[in-house]
Amino acid sequence: MENFRFGSKNGCNPASVQRICRPNQINMADAANKYSDNVEGKFFVDDQCIDCDLCRETAPANFKRNDDGGHSYLYKQPESPEEEALCQEAMDGCPVEAIGNDG
Numbered sequence: 240m241e242n243f244r245f246g247s248k249n250g251c252n253p254a255s256v257q258r259i260c261r262p263n264q265i266n267m268a269d270a271a272n273k274y275s276d277n278v279e280g281k282f283f284v285d286d287q288c289i290d291c292d293l294c295r296e297t298a299p300a301n302f303k304r305n306d307d308g309g310h311s312y313l314y315k316q317p318e319s320p321e322e323e324a325l326c327q328e329a330m331d332g333c334p335v336e337a338i339g340n341d342g
């Protein structure tokens with residue numbers, strides 16, 4: 240049996256493996272997978288949401304729960320600097336990076 244070794248020959252090395260496996264890159268919100276109940280605009284929730292409630296607690300004026308689907312969505316885009324900051328805080332705090340900002 241051949242020993243597998245990391246090497247630059249095949250482009251596989253510890254640094255590239257670490258980059259591929261970093262959870263925050265795997266789970267980065269993707270606009271292609273956003274829920275259809277998100278209101279139009281730059282912030283959105285995608286299908287990685289685990290319904291932890293953090294965004295709804297952080298920015299209740301903007302995030303709501305879809306009770307049937309068991310996930311959050313943007314029901315109102317931020318309309319003030321305060322709401323913008325809270326949406327950004329929710330995005331930064333989301334444990335699975337299900338909130339995106341494509342603005």
Ligand code: SF4
Pocket residue numbers: 284287288289290291292293294295310311329332333334335336337338
């Ligand atoms: S913080 Fe993230 S995982 Fe938690 S409910 Fe909101 S979108 Fe879903």
